[in-house]
Amino acid sequence: xxxxPEPPTPAARRPTLKDVARETGYHxxxxxxxxxxxxxxxxxxxQRIEETARRIGYERNPVFHALSRFRQQGCVRAPAPRIxxxxxxxxxxxxxxxRQVMYEGALQQAELLGYQLEVLSVGEDAHDAxxxxxxxxxNHITGVVLAAFQPGFAEIALNWDDYAVAKIHSRHTEPNxxxxxxxxxxxxxxxxxxxxxxxxxxxxxxxxxxxxxxxGHRHTAGYLMELASIPLDRQVPPLIFPxxxxxxxxxxxxARWVKRHQVDVVLCNWISIRETIEQAGLRVPEDxxxxxxxxxxxxxxxxxxxxxxxxLVGERAVSIVVTQLxxxxxxxxxxxxxIYVQSTxxxxxxxxxxx
Amino acid sequence: MSKAPGKTARPxxxxxxxxxxxxxxxxxxxxxxxxxVHVTTVSLALRDHPSIPPATRARIRAVAxxxxxxxxxxxxxxxxxxxxxxxxxxxxxxxxxVHAGTTRxxxxxxxxxxxxxxxxxxxxxxxxxxxxxVVGQGHLAPARLNTILTARxxxxxxxxxxxxxxxxxDLDWSQFCAVKIECLHLAPNLDAISNDQLQVARLxxxxxxxxxxxxxxLATAREDQTRLGESFGMGVLVEQAxLPENECVPPLIFSxxxxxMLPRLIPEWMQTHQVDVVISNWNELFDVFATARVxxxxxxxxxxxxxxxxxxxxxxxxxNHRLVGQRAMEQLAIMTDAYxxxxxxxxxxxxxxxxxxxxVTAPRKPRRVVTALEPL
Numbered sequence: 001x002x003x004x005p006e007p008p009t010p011a012a013r014r015p016t017l018k019d020v021a022r023e024t025g026y027h028x029x030x031x032x033x034x035x036x037x038x039x040x041x042x043x044x045x046x047q048r049i050e051e052t053a054r055r056i057g058y059e060r061n062p063v064f065h066a067l068s069r070f071r072q073q074g075c076v077r078a079p080a081p082r083i084x085x086x087x088x089x090x091x092x093x094x095x096x097x098x099r100q101v102m103y104e105g106a107l108q109q110a111e112l113l114g115y116q117l118e119v120l121s122v123g124e125d126a127h128d129a130x131x132x133x134x135x136x137x138x139n140h141i142t143g144v145v146l147a148a149f150q151p152g153f154a155e156i157a158l159n160w161d162d163y164a165v166a167k168i169h170s171r172h173t174e175p176n177x178x179x180x181x182x183x184x185x186x187x188x189x190x191x192x193x194x195x196x197x198x199x200x201x202x203x204x205x206x207x208x209x210x211x212x213x214x215x216g217h218r219h220t221a222g223y224l225m226e227l228a229s230i231p232l233d234r235q236v237p238p239l240i241f242p243x244x245x246x247x248x249x250x251x252x253x254x255a256r257w258v259k260r261h262q263v264d265v266v267l268c269n270w271i272s273i274r275e276t277i278e279q280a281g282l283r284v285p286e287d288x289x290x291x292x293x294x295x296x297x298x299x300x301x302x303x304x305x306x307x308x309x310x311x312l313v314g315e316r317a318v319s320i321v322v323t324q325l326x327x328x329x330x331x332x333x334x335x336x337x338x339i340y341v342q343s344t345x346x347x348x349x350x351x352x353x354x355x
Numbered sequence: 356m357s358k359a360p361g362k363t364a365r366p367x368x369x370x371x372x373x374x375x376x377x378x379x380x381x382x383x384x385x386x387x388x389x390x391x392v393h394v395t396t397v398s399l400a401l402r403d404h405p406s407i408p409p410a411t412r413a414r415i416r417a418v419a420x421x422x423x424x425x426x427x428x429x430x431x432x433x434x435x436x437x438x439x440x441x442x443x444x445x446x447x448x449x450x451x452x453v454h455a456g457t458t459r460x461x462x463x464x465x466x467x468x469x470x471x472x473x474x475x476x477x478x479x480x481x482x483x484x485x486x487x488x489v490v491g492q493g494h495l496a497p498a499r500l501n502t503i504l505t506a507r508x509x510x511x512x513x514x515x516x517x518x519x520x521x522x523x524x525d526l527d528w529s530q531f532c533a534v535k536i537e538c539l540h541l542a543p544n545l546d547a548i549s550n551d552q553l554q555v556a557r558l559x560x561x562x563x564x565x566x567x568x569x570x571x572x573l574a575t576a577r578e579d580q581t582r583l584g585e586s587f588g589m590g591v592l593v594e595q596a597x598l599p600e601n602e603c604v605p606p607l608i609f610s611x612x613x614x615x616m617l618p619r620l621i622p623e624w625m626q627t628h629q630v631d632v633v634i635s636n637w638n639e640l641f642d643v644f645a646t647a648r649v650x651x652x653x654x655x656x657x658x659x660x661x662x663x664x665x666x667x668x669x670x671x672x673x674x675n676h677r678l679v680g681q682r683a684m685e686q687l688a689i690m691t692d693a694y695x696x697x698x699x700x701x702x703x704x705x706x707x708x709x710x711x712x713x714x715v716t717a718p719r720k721p722r723r724v725v726t727a728l729e730p731l
Contacts, residue, residue, distance in 0.1 A: 114428035309701040
């Protein structure tokens, strides 16, 4: 290994005022004044410096900008910088339990790292792209978490190159940024195997198309793989229910599907699956057993299923944004990766062992 | 407290009377004064450094909480920036642990050198040094490796190349920060970085379909399927789920023992299912096609699911092995800085996508010539 450190690659190091100074031959303080349009610098010089700065790709680091601003203003401590937590459903209303858990994880992590988390709603009666970008600019917010955007609701178009972004789920929507999620694919496979071990023969998967689109069809991917290794007569086709299905309609759909395919256990990502089935006139677990793929409520009333660590999902999303903010690398990465937090199985009365 | 003269020997600040004193903003020094420890101890304790006893850490945390101490993200960012500008005085060393049975993965067209190169580059950027250790038959036993790493003060470990027959590695994990590269099957459940083989297979299916192929067949080894959590097979199944039935070719999954029979098996399978393009992570299939006198791309097209850098002319998906190594090392560096040792509460797996490359082995299929009427 060489002992002299390699010269930093352009990607690893952002140009600083010093680089602009070296390039133009002016002193660093001149550069600083010129880029802030100080009247003591002749317009011609300022123009030259601005051009050079643009050419070598100098950009103000928002975090340092805030730092020097609060030093100038003589405060002991600047107000904590903010990260926007964007949601596109339920403006003003209550969050669904799984969204709440993710939000709490994100909030906790933001506080730990010294940031404020500002929840912003996107939608018809909330922010649109224009008002949102104004709000972000006016408040110097450059960190954004896209928190589990629901397909079929409002989407948002910002100039993503100006922001540090991480997405929670939200695969269907722009930008192509790092995604943090629970691992639906392995969750389905784990649940399938646990249910098979409990003695169930006709395991059926019921998920919403909206959730499938948001996670890149990872539920069905896991399910199809499990089906591929069992005999044809035990394979149950998945029930992919349409967008905007409510509990009542879903209950009827599930009941018909259960009868038609003699499903003995329903695997669904809705926390209300047990009530939904019971409302449709089936007894759980006598007529059909059920298990939930997203047990985020600690008091899940004996519901069997998969318990995802959604607070970790929220935490990771915030950590990713903070890392980008610190290093000043704004904009989506060239190769965005996907991070999946693994989940654990939990037995419950809704899916007792058979015989 | 240090007895040495100089900065550290300055008298402690008098303790602040109450956390609700007029002072608005509390620093580490205030916490140090209240907890009656040195300020550096507070700093280490709040960063969960293992050198501070857990009881002391808890006590200092409680004091910090009482004061409402919060990390200042701006100073944090400044530190981050400064740390990147100046090479650290002492390089943290990281072990790249590989298995003895799989050193073959470092030779020929295999991807391991790329993974290692990526990890090495990231290690240098973060001021870590990276050293290869080989465990397994004829090399280090896990217990011996543990002793060596401890003696050398190595706290970061990257694990790579463990095949499916190795089910676990017994080290005292509570001592180490560790990240796995691809070997998802290997216990314990440490955080892992992997190529996104599911995405790779789906991408290949989609691109080939737009190139005009309609009978896309996957050929892979059962051992690979197991090692990669059946990701290739799943990718194909998911894509097939939205294709018409006459486009669904059942995959050919062979075992390593059947490899010598491939020159017979592959043409048979191709014929039975009228395969028009074979996708596989086995670049060795070129030899198989040659032996079986199958001409590419006249008889059948071929797209690799792992195009090696030495074959820029073939079609397929290029997996970002270098980036996998780099991301693994970056994550490890973050964990080392935060002293996150041991097995995490919940495992997280990071997947790196691949990208498509056109090539001579899978040209665009000419559209079926329809004798159109002369336009009037």
